Amino acid sequence: MSKLWQKSSTDTESEIAKKVEAFTVGNDYRLDQALVPFDLKASAVHARALHKAGVLSDDETKKLTETLSEIERVWKKGEFNISVQDEDMHTAIENYLTEKLGDLGKKIHTGRSRNDQVLTAIRLFENDALQRILPELNALSDQLVEFGKTHKHIPMPGFTHTRKAMLSSVALWAGGFAELLRMQHHASSGVEALIGRSPLGTAAGFGTSIDIDRDAEAAELCFSQPMICSTSAQLSRGWVELQFVQYLSGISAVLNRLASDIIQYTGETTPYFSLDDVVCTGSSIMPQKKNPDLAELIRGRHSLFMGYAATLQSATTNLTSGYHRDLQLTKEPVLKAVTDIEACIEAAQILISSLNVNEKEITEACTVELFAAEEAYKLVKEKNISFREAYRIVAENPENAEASDPGQKLTESTHLGSTGNPGLERV
Known part of the structure; x- marks a missing residue:
């Protein structure tokens, strides 16, 4: 199957060609599985925009959108394959359309580029992820508030410099983390504004001569508006993603400190809390051990977010305007960051539900x-x-x-x- 950019004379069979293909494709063909439904959604909107522009007939638009829906059903079954030869989901989807509809399938690419395709899919993915993450963030904050209310009568040592400082309380301790999570939730409006502009129709970053109604495309995809200058779309790739991942990193930073406290305050020297066995592990050699592994891995995963952000910042440094293949490397940190933050928030919810206050020990520690x-x-x-x-x-x-x-x-x-x-x- 041909690639979207491939000319008939392109050498694809030599050993060198195959090595180049493997290096340039990387693992995009695997990563793109998570983006398929968003690319299909954008492709259907683009087909209707082409119809409005007079490029597609009623019947052609109907056939294309119906086949795009068919691909989504295949994808949901786990049967839509993207091979290294396809390079990415865009080629795999167009090849499917072409096999099914013949030359009509090739018309879907009119007036667009893989550049605005992948950008649109990523921004839709980011928005969808944020709408899943924010309610769970609130749920964790609520959980901490309830933990504090349940134990509001229990005093607790407050620390500065890791030394006892002043009297605190379990409610004040839990409330501090709950409020930070609420503040992070409120800050989401900034990143939502960044990912809420549609790149669809900007093509390779310079627009096209096809009269695409970009405002209508943006509205149909639930973006707040289109990115106005086509050049800004390519300039935004990686730049917006960096700020999206940094926002998620802000969540992981709070969870990191929460986990650190729980590790400290469930230890033998400061046994203020205890954890249920279900969130702890033992040792392969020391029978007495009850290790706070869940908390330690929440704490440790914050370093991954710092790495994702560093990758995005480095990949876009010193690039001139327009598209560069370097930008392909900005996709993976975003996908991994979303997977990891959802896992961390869920793990933190489990951790708090398994946290118990040792009232006698914590009160006696208030010296x-x-x-x-x-x-x-x-x-x-x-x-x-x-x-x-x-x-x-x-x-x-x-x-x-x-x-x-x-x-x-x-x-x-x-x-x-x-x-x-x-x-x-x-x-």
């Missing part, structure tokens, strides 16, 4: 030094001295800080965001 700052505030109020003077007095004799009931102390802090009023309802 006298946590109340040193409160002792200074007490001196300010009782002796009418400056905080700096009170700070010095307590610092010279920290052991004199009055031991307090940690649970009672929670009720004394009432301002928004304090240990006694973490504001979970507002989160």
